[in-house]
Amino acid sequence: MSTEAMTAPAFKITIHPAWVRICHWINALTILVMVGSGWQIYDASPLFDFRFPRSIPLGQWLGGALLWHFAAMWVLVVNGIVYVSLGLITGRFHRKLLPVYPSQVFADLKAAMTINLPHDDLSHYNAVQKVLYIGVILCGVVIVLSGLAIWKPVQFQELTTLFGGYDFARYVHFFAMAAIVGFLVVHILLALLVPKSLRAMFTGR
Amino acid sequence: MKIRKIIPGVDNRLLIKDAAKLMPDPMRRTFLRNAASLGALTFLTGCDIIDGDTAESVLRKVSEFNDAAQAAIFSRTKLAPVYPESAITRPFPFNAYYDEDEAPTVDGAAYKLEVAGLVDNKKSWTLDELHALPEVSQITRHVCVEGWSAIGSWQGAQLSEFLKRIGADTKAKYVWFKCAEGYTNTIDMPTAMHPQTQMTFKFDNKLLPRAYGFPMKIRMPTKLGYKNPKYVVAMEVTNTDHGGYWENQGYNWFGGS
Numbered sequence: 001m002s003t004e005a006m007t008a009p010a011f012k013i014t015i016h017p018a019w020v021r022i023c024h025w026i027n028a029l030t031i032l033v034m035v036g037s038g039w040q041i042y043d044a045s046p047l048f049d050f051r052f053p054r055s056i057p058l059g060q061w062l063g064g065a066l067l068w069h070f071a072a073m074w075v076l077v078v079n080g081i082v083y084v085s086l087g088l089i090t091g092r093f094h095r096k097l098l099p100v101y102p103s104q105v106f107a108d109l110k111a112a113m114t115i116n117l118p119h120d121d122l123s124h125y126n127a128v129q130k131v132l133y134i135g136v137i138l139c140g141v142v143i144v145l146s147g148l149a150i151w152k153p154v155q156f157q158e159l160t161t162l163f164g165g166y167d168f169a170r171y172v173h174f175f176a177m178a179a180i181v182g183f184l185v186v187h188i189l190l191a192l193l194v195p196k197s198l199r200a201m202f203t204g205r
Numbered sequence: 206m207k208i209r210k211i212i213p214g215v216d217n218r219l220l221i222k223d224a225a226k227l228m229p230d231p232m233r234r235t236f237l238r239n240a241a242s243l244g245a246l247t248f249l250t251g252c253d254i255i256d257g258d259t260a261e262s263v264l265r266k267v268s269e270f271n272d273a274a275q276a277a278i279f280s281r282t283k284l285a286p287v288y289p290e291s292a293i294t295r296p297f298p299f300n301a302y303y304d305e306d307e308a309p310t311v312d313g314a315a316y317k318l319e320v321a322g323l324v325d326n327k328k329s330w331t332l333d334e335l336h337a338l339p340e341v342s343q344i345t346r347h348v349c350v351e352g353w354s355a356i357g358s359w360q361g362a363q364l365s366e367f368l369k370r371i372g373a374d375t376k377a378k379y380v381w382f383k384c385a386e387g388y389t390n391t392i393d394m395p396t397a398m399h400p401q402t403q404m405t406f407k408f409d410n411k412l413l414p415r416a417y418g419f420p421m422k423i424r425m426p427t428k429l430g431y432k433n434p435k436y437v438v439a440m441e442v443t444n445t446d447h448g449g450y451w452e453n454q455g456y457n458w459f460g461g462s
């Protein structure tokens with residue numbers, strides 16, 4: 001399999017091939033719909049002593065939010081399968097995200113905190129990025145599986161059992177959402193701090 | 206075994222809020238229009254790129270697709286998990302779009318279950334006749350569309366057994382239920398024929414209390430709570446989808462779990 005560097009002239013290296021960019025933006029929109037409607041669904045039967053403000057959630061009432069959630073889920077899953085499959089098949093995941101060493105993560109984290117982490121080469125991920133990207137992909141898998149466990153606790157009861165039963169699976173689904181939203185805060189903040197990384201997700205370079 | 210004392214979300218405020226969501230027709234038709242204009246797409250682009258009616262019709266189409274997907278994954282033989290008596294949620298929550306004291310009171314002595322549609326024998330059934338049907342029992346989880354769940358114990362007759370006795374055309378697509386307070390519900394025939402789908406006359410081995418649907422509830426552990434009608438007074442075997450109380454307002458038709 002040829003690497004991206006070999007398929008493109010050295011002076012205009014493709015950082016993100018088209019499939020990454022397309023999957024990324026489809027996913028970005030879908031996540032907003034899933035989280036927005038998910039918060040409205042959460043509010044119908046909160047797990048904790050708080051509700052999401054009514055002005056944020058999507059769908060106006062539970063029935064509307066459920067329609068959004070169970071429509072967007074198909075886009076999320078199909079797009080997610082395409083992304084993960086291509087990531088594995090093309091070797092992009094292996095190339096970009098591995099290996100990742102704990103010592104490097106701590107070193108890079110320290111550098112990041114003191115604003116000393118270079119972003120000159122966007123085609124290369126630092127150890128903190130690697131951990132975050134691997135983590136959020138895993139969260140994506142967990143949120144889809146726990147979602148299926150809640151949606152179909154009879155037909156997919158083996159899966160529901162795997163998540164500790166119906167009630168526990170709801171907490172797993174919630175915390176996977178919280179982790180993804182937490183990632184998004186950091187992700188969007190950093191994209192704004194390093195605008196060329198945002199540009200690269202549009203243009204590829 | 207530890208019994209959960211707190212069932213998230215089961216509070217009267219929420220139930221009343223649900224009731225308040227009963228909207229007059231013109232408003233109901235636009236509830237998704239508002240959803241669309243408040244939606245993430247608008248948020249991102251700053252303009253209403255899909256108009257509300259389009260969004261609503263697309264969402265309803267996807268919901269119909271989801272009905273088909275759920276029918277496809279529904280197994281006629283797969284049983285809902287059953288639980289020991291110690292797992293029963295006490296008190297089992299009352300849930301409806303109205304308050305408990307507004308629940309219908311049905312006179313058991315005068316009660317007759319009306320049977321209509323594609324059946325050989327359309328005679329009405331008294332409560333005594335219904336109680337004489339062979340009894341089955343289940344301790345299963347009731348899952349509400351809102352997300353909370355509770356484990357209950359229900360006794361009654363298998364709906365499939367009853368349908369056989371009245372000579373129902375089990376190749377028909379639907380069974381429709383009508384309730385004393387006007388609630389309605391249509392279910393698919395495969396679910397009607399599922400071994401755990403029950404015409405319920407008792408809760409926890411005692412005559413069904415008013416709160417839980419006296420004189421008859423239809424218990425389907427393979428479907429969400431709103432697909433489990435209480436105070437059932439009539440049923441029809443039919444090839445026409447008569448919809449249902451919540452389904453007509455936007456809840457998913459199949460409502461499987």
